[in-house]
Amino acid sequence: MLRCAQHDDVAPTLARDKLTTMSDELSIQGTLAETTVPDLFRSLIRSSETAIVSLEGLGRTDVIYVNEGKITYASSTDPDMALGEVLLRSGDLNLQQYNQAMEHLVTPRRFGGLLCELGYLKPDDLSRAVERQASAIVLNAMRYRAGNYTIEFTSTFPDEIVTLPLSTERLILDGIARIDFWSLITRGLGRLERLLAQAPGSDARGYALELNEEENHIFSLLSEPATVQDVVSRSYLSNFVSAKTLWGLLTVNLLQDAEGAEVVQTRAAEETEYEMAAMVERYNTAFQKIFALVFQKIGDHIYDFVDRVVLHLSPETLPYLSGMNMVNEGRVDFDQLLNNIISSGSENQGLVVHSVLHELLYGWILEVKSEFGGTSLEKDIIALVNKVRK
Structure with a gap:
């Protein structure tokens, strides 16, 4: 459990400091024009890596902490992802409380601790509030269409980082569901002729993830291998939503490329x-x-x-x-x-x-x-x- 006086949302400067020190660490860098944030997560999850993923673009820096293939923390320099703003959006903090807390924030200090002192947040609720903030940062980060990424492989995280019980696969599914950019969906999903099938053990994993109605519907259409085109054509959902849902299920490894797929492929020019x-x-x-x-x-x-x-x-x-x-x-x-x-x-x-x-x-x-x-x-x-x- 988190204590009001000791643990809180990590200050935005943490993300900036991580970028300045990362050049001395073992890291991989690239551009998000080549890939998508969900696909970066998929690679780390699939290989159970421990790494710090830094995303830079749109005037902000997001830092996602992945421990053995599980997302465990996130921080952001985006002011709209600060703890107070997240709680205001979720309704856990009303406007009067938010404004009063901001008025008391005259010196650098932990905002969560201040909310506890003012009685707006119970000490026992601080952990859940920070979980909500970290989840919001991850969901928002998956919408990056451009920018740069750095993956730093590590065995430990800074002492300030708190391990949170986040549901990695559920976060990814929810994050992709919020994406409204066709360019990202096609980049992640690939060609319409791509042949997909349910992954081994996916029934039990899907049940544990509590797939929603749309996800269950698309998943059920792949009881036998089918192409992306076949699935979106048979689905009662719009083609856009069907394709997006397919991408989500593929990213959390409930679906996979069908083995032995005889997909017609023209050799590259x-x-x-x-x-x-x-x-x-x-x-x-x-x-x-x-x-x-x-x-x-x-x-x-x-x-x-x-x-x-x-x-x-x-x-x-x-x-x-x-x-x-x-x-x-x-x-x-x-x-x-x-x-x-x-x-x-x-x-x-x-x-x-x-x-x-x-x-x-x-x-x-x-x-x-x-x-x-x-x-x-x-x-x-x-x-x-x-x-x-x-």
Whole structure:
């Protein structure tokens, strides 16, 4: 339970400080023009990572804390996401109480503690109020259409961070349900020909999540594998809501790409293939350099090291690397990768290539951090990673 005098909403400066210190940590950076916030969460949930996700754009910075694949805290520099504003919107604080509390806030202090002192918030209710604030920040963050993200892999969070009992999957479903931007939905869902199916064990997990009527309806339409187009055509919901709900169920891993899907896929245009090859070569240059640095340190043990790197990859990514010898200086065979992608029927080759390379880079980073954390070798490899992400 939180105490009024000690725990409260983390001040907005915490998010800004995290960005300034993050350059010294092991992190991945990118643009939200390439992905969506829900899909970032999906990657971390699927691999049970512990990380700090910083999102910057629209004049604000949001910081989401993920512990072993579960969202446990969030802070924001957005003044409308402050504790007082969140409680005012939810009706837990009336306008008179809000204004009076703001009048008393003449020196920097914790707003939640002040609300307790004024009798507007009971000490036992402070924890739930902070949960509500963190949830509001996460829901709002999923609407980012542009901006930058940084994922810092870590084993611990700052002492100020309180672990909250948030429902990660429910937050994601509710957040996607609030998204009204078709550009985000199509970016997350992909092509209409994408073949989906219910994931193993999804019935029990869906029951535990207490799916609403719309979510249950869309989920039931996939008792047998079906394309996105088939589902939205059969649903009594609007095409927009059906597609959005599909994306939500896919993001929380209740749905998955159907195995053995025979989706008609046209090979990418020649110029696009050149672009993908260039992307692979850029990452391969980094993989080779990381391989060489680690080899200098541990010699032939590098082969066991590479095996551990691959263990960090998700089950969905591993088939794309089938037929490759990853001990070949850590390089990815582009021709084999492209053939694997085409054989899988994946609907967007460029995005899949980017995702595979990105996740493989994650694997190298995590294993380097595990084996050489705090050493000069780690710092050298961080510099390489930052270059490949620019």
